[in-house]
Structures are given as structure tokens and as C-alpha cells.
Amino acid sequence: MTKTLEVERLSVTYATREGGLQALREVSLEVPAGQIVGIVGESGCGKSTLIGALLHLLPENATRTGGSIRLADEEIATASPRRLRDLRGQDMSVVFQDPMTSLNPVISIGRQMRDIQYRDRIGHAEKNDRAAAMLARVGMPDPKGKLSAYPHELSGGMRQRVAIAMAAMMMPKLLIADEPTTALDATLEIQIIELLKEIQKEIGCAILFISHHLGVIAELCDRVVVMYAGEVVEEGAVEEVFLRPAHPYTQKLIECDPGRLKRKVASLPSIPGSLPDLTNPPAGCIFRARCPYATDICIERPPRVTLTPPHWAACHHAQEVHG
Amino acid sequence: MLTYTLQRVALALAIVFVAISALFTIMVTLPGDPTTVLLGPRATPEIRAEFRLQMGLDNPIYVQLADFWGRVLAGDLGTDYYRNRPVAVAVFSALPHTTALVFGAIFWSASLGIVLGAFSADNRNSLLDRVTGVLSVAFIAAPSFVVALYALLLFSVTLRWFPTIGAGEPGDIGSRLYHLILPSLAIGLAWVGYVARIVRASMLETLSESYIRTARAFGLPRRVVIYNYALRVAILPAVQVLGVGIGGMLSAAVFAEIVFSRPGIGSLIYDSVSGRNYPVVMGSMLVAIGFFVTCALIADLINAALDPRHRTKS
Known part of the structure; x- marks a missing residue:
């Protein structure tokens, strides 16, 4: 199986007043062609930094301190700005989290959709037709008329459809979706998920889907990557990971999912403790301080324990947790 | 866009009206009398009174103001008495x-x-x-x-x-x-x-x-x-x-x-x-x-x- 995206030992550090904040530490993951891979993890685990690193759109104070990123076997971690610009929007595109702010408020939808086709030597009318066809495809009523509309005239769900239309229009190899449903209500969430599934089937792209919503990941994705405090702690097929997690963090995360609660509780379950200080991360296992399985051995860096490939977890006690 | 334009125009007219009325009131109540400047220090009280009457300077302010707006709306900005030409x-x-x-x-x-x-x-x-x-x-x-x-x-x-x-x-x-x-x-x-x-x-x-x-x-x-x-x-x-x-x-x-x-x-x-x-x-x-x-x-x-x-x- 070919891989659309391969990230290997990627590390990113932010320069802060308190010193280098190691937001990503040796992150490795892969997105096989035509599959939907979910990345799950709580806020601050490095999901957004990862996207920034993939697109080379990190803030100025961030530097990639190591690792490689390969898009369809092409190394892009060290690609020239010129080459990167060619890839963006064309080979990899992205749907951002908040549709209320991710579209330019003073430029019409049509103009924004035409502008991203700037590489194609086709006429204005053709670009318009293509944009309208794409809007129709994502379920926008009156797609031709909507071309002259401005983002503020559309609802959140409609705007996210526009964003998906823009991302899918150039038939990218990889579509990155950065929590595309977090800002939407639950009924819209399902529609957007269904839409992404259809789009994926039609253009055959791979999707990297970032979310902190376990239910959405389980519904949509083939594979899941679990991140904690800037590291990948577990990766595998969705059923494998969610039914028999091998990392204590994943296990806790699933236990804390409000969707699992059967009856009303006074307080929602949570993982005791807090995220480690990433300017000075502890040696050994990053989850050690909050982990119920932790033993003395956890002071050493956990190995990558393979269960049923591609399922693996970075934990000394993976077999025990896996059960 | 049309509604917006009309709203802004109405607001603009209101601003002009209020600003000019306020200025007019301030101007008239300010100390200083055009008769002194225009007719000179040697003009007799009768001439001054005559002139004040002619210009309506003795009327209450609101009457002067109403007169002023009446003239303006009729397209007459008044006369520059100093140089004897229309203000317009x-x-x-x-x-x-x-x-x-x-x-x-x-x-x-x-x-x-x-x-x-x-x-x-x-x-x-x-x-x-x-x-x-x-x-x-x-x-x-x-x-x-x-x-x-x-x-x-x-x-x-x-x-x-x-x-x-x-x-x-x-x-x-x-x-x-x-x-x-x-x-x-x-x-x-x-x-x-x-x-x-x-x-x-x-x-x-x-x-x-x-x-x-x-x-x-x-x-x-x-x-x-x-x-x-x-x-x-x-x-x-x-x-x-x-x-x-x-x-x-x-x-x-x-x-x-x-x-x-x-x-x-x-x-x-x-x-x-x-x-x-x-x-x-x-x-x-x-x-x-x-x-x-x-x-x-x-x-x-x-x-x-x-x-x-x-x-x-x-």
C-alpha cells in the first residue's frame, strides 16, 4: 500500500521566554493512500502544531528541530518555499477549524474560489463554473448565486461547506481537516462528516482528520493516531485502538468520553493530574506522572510495542493494558 | 446598500441641521455687535437701531434661527453687508x-x-x-x-x-x-x-x-x-x-x-x-x-x- 503522507521523528520547538517549548517530540505517523486517519488528543497535545509543520505555516517563533515529512514520497520538510507554494492547495489542502474566521470577510465566495485556481490557465467563466459545480457538490443550495455572496451572509455550516469545497476543488492527494466540526452543532457535525466521507470516495484522496471528539473519529476514520503532550503514544486501526487500547492514556481518554456515560453524573470523569511542562519534559514516559500502571521502569523511554500491526503503543506495559 | 445609503444621508442632514443651529446660537449670543464694526464708532444710536431692526438682531434667538433656516431653505444665504454681495x-x-x-x-x-x-x-x-x-x-x-x-x-x-x-x-x-x-x-x-x-x-x-x-x-x-x-x-x-x-x-x-x-x-x-x-x-x-x-x-x-x-x- 502506498503512503500519501509519512511523518518520521518530527520535532518542533517554540522559542518562548521560559526557554524552548518542545511542542512535538519525534512524532511519527503515516497516512496510507485513500484512507482517513484521525488524530486525537486533548488541547495542547500538538495537533495544531503538527498541521502547521506539515503546511509550513508555523508561527515565526517555531522551528523544526528534526525529522522528515514525505508527501507522496517527496521530502517536503526541507522543500523550497517555491515548491511548497506549489504543493499547498494543489497536492495538500486544509479545512480549518472555525468557518466563521477562516474565509476572507471582504472578498466574495466566488472570488475566493476563483483565486485558488490561479494556476490553471482557464477563463474566468470556466473557473466560476467549476466553483459553482463544487459548491453544488457539497450541498450548497443555489450554488451559482452563492458565488456573489460574502461569508457573513452564510451560516456556519454553509461556510464550512464552502471551505470543504475549496479544499477539495483542486483534487489534492491529502486533505487535512483541522477539527472541522468543533465549531458546529451536532446535527451539522454528522452532515459534514458524511460529506467528507463522500468527497474522499470521489476524489480518492487521503484525509488527515484532527479532532478531540472520539465518536467522530470512530465514525469517520480507518486509522487513529493518539497524541499526548507532543508525542504519539498509540497508533492503529480504529476498532483495534478504541476496543482494546494498549496505552494507558488512550484507555483513560476513552473512559472519560462523555458519550459513554449511561446516566447523569454529578461531575464528568477526567484524568487526574495535568500536562507536563513541555519546556522541560520529564525523562522516560511522558504520561508517567498521571498513569495508574506506572512502575519504576517507566523512568526509561518506553519502547514501541507492536500488537497487531499496524497497531502499536509507546508503553512499557502495553501488553498488560491491551489485556 | 440603498437602505444603508438613505440612512446615512438622513443622518448627515440631521448633523448639518444640529451643528449649524448650535453655531448660529453661539454666534449671536457671543459678545460683539456687527453694528459697531460695520457702522463705525461714530454712528448714532438711531442708525444703529435702524440697522439692528433691518437685520433682525433684536428678535429672540429662536426667531432669528427660524428666519435663518427659512432663508437658507429658500436658497438665500443672506447678504455680505461689508462688501455688498450675496454670501453665496x-x-x-x-x-x-x-x-x-x-x-x-x-x-x-x-x-x-x-x-x-x-x-x-x-x-x-x-x-x-x-x-x-x-x-x-x-x-x-x-x-x-x-x-x-x-x-x-x-x-x-x-x-x-x-x-x-x-x-x-x-x-x-x-x-x-x-x-x-x-x-x-x-x-x-x-x-x-x-x-x-x-x-x-x-x-x-x-x-x-x-x-x-x-x-x-x-x-x-x-x-x-x-x-x-x-x-x-x-x-x-x-x-x-x-x-x-x-x-x-x-x-x-x-x-x-x-x-x-x-x-x-x-x-x-x-x-x-x-x-x-x-x-x-x-x-x-x-x-x-x-x-x-x-x-x-x-x-x-x-x-x-x-x-x-x-x-x-x-
């Missing part, structure tokens, strides 16, 4: 000069200010950014008549690049524009700095917006992202500030017109206020305020044209 003639022969001056100043501040501001934001902390930053503050701080005087000294007297006084030959556009450059620059310079600062700040804010990241994530060329996607949003506050700033430019025009000996509303108001020439003061104030409100209205409409979010807001 005096005002409307001066207006084009001031209009040209203020629009010249807007031209300088908008063109130079937006270019410098956008460029400074794009090349943050570069030499140009620092120099623009220091100069902007310096020119904002310097009063426009000082700038006017020094510009006159440097460019007209020492370097002899520009003419010193006057508004140019009537009918000769080239000469008119040539005479306009220096005074309009003297007024506009402070606003160049102001606009550059505003555009720079709002540009930096805009560049960190999510939709700019979207534009970059789709691989749009840097030039398009900055000078189209970002600048379109970043100039909005500058347009609004310039619209309101026309009031300041009008008062700066008073000095520039005196320094450069140009005809215009500014020098007309200055002369008539010092002579207690009520009809001319009121006539020119009416036109000046009307001009200001019109410009602010135009700025609003430009803003609405540039920012679709404004049009639907009521």
Missing part, C-alpha cells in the same frame, strides 16, 4: 479652492499613508519601517502651519521648486495643480503619518487572522495574500479615520490658506469671524459643515463598498 457668491467662489486643497491632502495621506503602512507591516523592523515610524510620529506631532511655513521656506524660497503664494492662473489646470502641491502636502503630511501608523497596525493584526492563513494554505502568491487579501481589510479603519479627519484638514486649511495666501473657505471664515460678519460666517460655516458631512458620508459609503459586512448592518 463669496462662499461658492471660495469653496472650489478649499475642496481642491482638502482633496489634495486626502490624496497625499491616502496614497502615501497606505503604501508606507502596508510596506512597513510587510517588512516589519526593516530600516524603512523604523524611519517611517519615527517620521510619522514627528509629523503627527508637528502643527500643520509649522509644516506649511517650513515647506514654504524650503521648497519655495530656498529651492524655488514650487510657487510661494496664490492658487494659480484661473482656467489653467496645470498651474492650479502646481500651486496646490505644496499647501496640500503641508496639510496632508501629518495624515500620511497617521494613516501609515493605522494601516501598519491593522495590517499586522489582519496578517494574523485565520483567513490569511487560509489564503496561504491554498498557496496563493505572497503578493496577492498581502496586498490584496490582507490590505483590503487593513485599509478599512484608515478610510474611516480619513473621513472624520476631514474636519481636522479643514481647520488646517485655514492656516495653509493664510500661509500660502490662497483664497478659500478657511481664509473667508477667518476674515469674517474677526469682523463679526455674521451672514458670511454662517454662510461659510454652513457650507464647510455641509462639506465635512458630505465627505464623512462619502467615506462611509466607500467603507460600505469595501466592506460588505457594513452594508447589511443597520
